[in-house]
Amino acid sequence: METVATKPVETQVASSPKKIRHYGVTARYVDALIALAPVTIWSYLAYGVYAIRNVLISVVTMMLAEFVFVIIKNRKVLFAKDATKKSLKDVLSPLDFLAPAISGIIFGLMVPNRDTNPEGMIYFYLIVSALFGIILGKLVFGGTGRNIFNPAATAFVFMIVCFQSKFSGAYHWNAWGLSFLDSSASVASDATALTLHTASTYTWDNVSALFFGTINGAAGETCKIAILIGLAYLLIRRDTDWHVVVSFLVTFLCMSLIAGLFMAGHNNAVDPFAYTFYQLCSGGVLFGVTYLLADPVTLPLTKPSRVLHGILVAMMVVMIRTFASAPEGMAYAVMMGNALACFIDYFQWSSPKWNRKWILIDAISFVVILGLFAWCMTGFDYSVLQ
Amino acid sequence: MAESMKKEQPCIRCAECVNRCPVGINPVFIMNTMKSMPVDKAKVKALDPLKCTDCGICTQVCPSGIDVATIVKRSKVIAKLP
Numbered sequence: 001m002e003t004v005a006t007k008p009v010e011t012q013v014a015s016s017p018k019k020i021r022h023y024g025v026t027a028r029y030v031d032a033l034i035a036l037a038p039v040t041i042w043s044y045l046a047y048g049v050y051a052i053r054n055v056l057i058s059v060v061t062m063m064l065a066e067f068v069f070v071i072i073k074n075r076k077v078l079f080a081k082d083a084t085k086k087s088l089k090d091v092l093s094p095l096d097f098l099a100p101a102i103s104g105i106i107f108g109l110m111v112p113n114r115d116t117n118p119e120g121m122i123y124f125y126l127i128v129s130a131l132f133g134i135i136l137g138k139l140v141f142g143g144t145g146r147n148i149f150n151p152a153a154t155a156f157v158f159m160i161v162c163f164q165s166k167f168s169g170a171y172h173w174n175a176w177g178l179s180f181l182d183s184s185a186s187v188a189s190d191a192t193a194l195t196l197h198t199a200s201t202y203t204w205d206n207v208s209a210l211f212f213g214t215i216n217g218a219a220g221e222t223c224k225i226a227i228l229i230g231l232a233y234l235l236i237r238r239d240t241d242w243h244v245v246v247s248f249l250v251t252f253l254c255m256s257l258i259a260g261l262f263m264a265g266h267n268n269a270v271d272p273f274a275y276t277f278y279q280l281c282s283g284g285v286l287f288g289v290t291y292l293l294a295d296p297v298t299l300p301l302t303k304p305s306r307v308l309h310g311i312l313v314a315m316m317v318v319m320i321r322t323f324a325s326a327p328e329g330m331a332y333a334v335m336m337g338n339a340l341a342c343f344i345d346y347f348q349w350s351s352p353k354w355n356r357k358w359i360l361i362d363a364i365s366f367v368v369i370l371g372l373f374a375w376c377m378t379g380f381d382y383s384v385l386q
Numbered sequence: 387m388a389e390s391m392k393k394e395q396p397c398i399r400c401a402e403c404v405n406r407c408p409v410g411i412n413p414v415f416i417m418n419t420m421k422s423m424p425v426d427k428a429k430v431k432a433l434d435p436l437k438c439t440d441c442g443i444c445t446q447v448c449p450s451g452i453d454v455a456t457i458v459k460r461s462k463v464i465a466k467l468p
């Protein structure tokens with residue numbers, strides 16, 4: 001920027017229009033890696049080498065798959081005999097390593113750190129799920145930026161559906177014997193805790209244990225403080241859209257509060273607010289919001305559609321958690337939301353700016369979903385609360 | 387423009403171009419329609435690229451270094467076809 005002095009006033013000459021972003025897409029992916037750092041460090045503290053093993057295996061698998069994909073995609077220029085031939089260095093970009101690395105870390109952190117049955121098969125489960133996730137979630141659609149499903153969520157759903165029963169036995173919890181971790185943890189933030197709707201579970205003690213991560217669970221999902229640091233970093237750097245995060249959290253909290261109020265009406269032992277925050281802090285809700293849902297590639301494009309997307313995904317999470325037999329709803333809901341995204345964003349009705357139509361659509365869907373959920377709660381089986 | 391001379395990265399659907407466009411059209415939709423083969427003329431017309439003022443903001447803000455404004459400009463030719 002240079003300053004040009006003119007006679008009457010001093011004018012500044014700058015390039016026009018003014019540059020708004022100073023960092024590109026590679027920096028965004030590096031940001032996502034930085035946001036994953038606190039969670040990864042926490043998993044290393046809590047689970048030792050077992051968490052790092054899961055992360056490393058899935059990262060290496062996904063990176064290799066992406067590498068092979070890049071070679072196949074560019075085979076014409078790579079193996080050309082004439083002047084059009086390019087070297088591998090020209091076709092590879094940093095994104096080809098960063099994107100699968102991020103998906104691999106997210107997937108590795110969601111895997112339960114348990115013994116498997118039979119022993120040692122965890123390598124096989126991890127590799128197969130990671131391959132499924134990256135190939136069917138991303139590569140068949142054409143690679144980074146073209147995928148409609150989140151690869152980490154796809155891999156996790158595949159693993160839950162196929163191999164959930166194979167994970168049994170003890171967690172590798174507190175591998176270093178740290179004093180601030182509760183090694184006799186009774187509440188697991190893992191799947192098992194969510195299927196138990198007993199009234200005595202929903203206490204503020206359990207909520208604080210879930211929040212500070214001093215209890216057992218899937219490696220990345222235990223410590224909510226580390227996840228919130230990552231979320232704050234992503235939001236401050238504007239790498240994710242706050243619209244979807246806020247609309248998801250507001251809808252999720254409202255629906256959980258409704259469920260809590262209904263449960264308190266049938267059983268005085270339930271504190272509705274403790275129930276709400278227990279739902280927020282248990283399982284992978286915060287982890288899923290930060291690292292799965294807020295991934296811009298699989299979101300709709302416009303602001304009003306993103307708000308609607310957050311509302312719909314929150315509805316699916318609460319519905320699955322409350323009524324379905326499946327324990328953990330976040331990954332399923334994110335995948336279903338991804339499938340809906342292009343429908344929400346259909347060019348005939350999506351609008352880049354807020355107009356009256358979209359304010360009405362978002363407000364009406366919010367109210368209708370809350371009302372429908374309250375109606376569903378009247379049919380809930382409250383006898384499980386005892 | 388050093389930014390746009392760099393190698394183009396894939397669009398990550400960050401919606402920076404959609405949020406910044408001063409006339410409220412959807413540059414990334416237009417780009418995706420133009421990149422699909424054959425180009426859907428009715429869809430290009432419905433996306434209304436003729437509103438574009440060629441301000442170039444969408445190219446400036448794109449983190450992937452895609453020249454979105456030029457593609458929108460090309461789509462105007464198709465939108466003008468009968």
Ligand code: SF4
Nearest residue numbers: 407438439441442444
């Ligand atoms: S060049 Fe056209 S499409 Fe791009 S921001 Fe400006 S008005 Fe919108």
Ligand code: SF4
Nearest residue numbers: 397398400401403448
């Ligand atoms: S700014 Fe670039 S990367 Fe972002 S949505 Fe628009 S074209 Fe895609």
